C-alpha cells in the first residue's frame with residue numbers, strides 16, 4: 001500500500017514537471033512576437049530546436065521569449081539577423097548576453113548601428129559562429145525544419161547598401177505542414193531581384209515586408225508567394241503609419257487573411 005502511494009506520488013510529480021515545462025506538440029510553433037514597431041519571430045520545433053529571427057527594437061523581446069520558451073531552456077540554436085536596423089537588432093544584444101546562442105546567420109552588410117556592432121563583438125568574445133547567408137547555404141534544423149535562403153543569392157558580406165532594407169536576408173521556413181516566407185524589410189527592389197532568381201517562393205504564410213509598408217509586398221511578389229495568411233509586424237500607433245492602407249487593400253482584394261501584432265499582440269501560428 002505504502003509502495004503504491006509512493007508510486008502515485010512519483011507519477012504525479014512527473015506529470016506536474018511535464019506541465020510546467022510544456023510538451024511540444026508535433027507541429028512547429030511559430031510566434032510573431034509583440035515587440036512594438038519591429039520584427040522578431042520565434043520558432044520552436046517538436047524536436048526542441050529554438051530559432052530566433054530578429055530581436056525587435058528593445059528588451060521587450062526578453063519578456064516575449066519568457067512567454068513562448070520553456071523555462072528549462074536557455075539555448076537558442078540559431079539567430080537570424082535580417083538586416084542591421086535598430087527595429088530588428090537592438091533587442092538582440094541582451095538575447096546574446098542572456099542565452100547560449102549557438103550560431104548567428106546574417107548578410108554581413110556593414111552598419112554603424114552600435115547595437116549591431118556590439119552583437120558582432122559579443123559573438124567574437126563568446127566564440128559564436130557567424131554564417132553569411134546565401135541561397136547556396138540552406139540549413140537543415142533537426143527533423144522538422146529546413147531554412148531555405150532565397151536572398152542573397154551570393155555572399156554580400158562587406159557589401160555596402162544605400163538602403164539597408166534591400167539588404168534583408170530572406171528565407172523560407174519549410175516545415176512538414178507549413179511554409180513561411182520571411183523577407184525582413186525587403187522592399188520592391190529586393191522583391192524583384194528575388195523574383196528574377198526563379199526560385200520556388202510559394203508559402204502558406206508570408207510576413208509582410210517592411211512592416212506592411214506600401215514600398216513592399218508588391219502584387220507580383222504576392223502572386224509568386226500565394227500565401228493564405230499574411231502577418232504584419234507593426235507596433236500599435238507607430239509613427240510610420242504602418243501598415244499602409246494600400247497594402248491592406250491589396251491583401252483584402254486577394255482574399256488573404258491578415259494577422260497583425262498591433263491589433264492582436266503576439267501572433268501565434
Ligand SMILES: [Zn+2]
Nearest residue numbers: 038085087185
Ligand atoms: Zn524594420
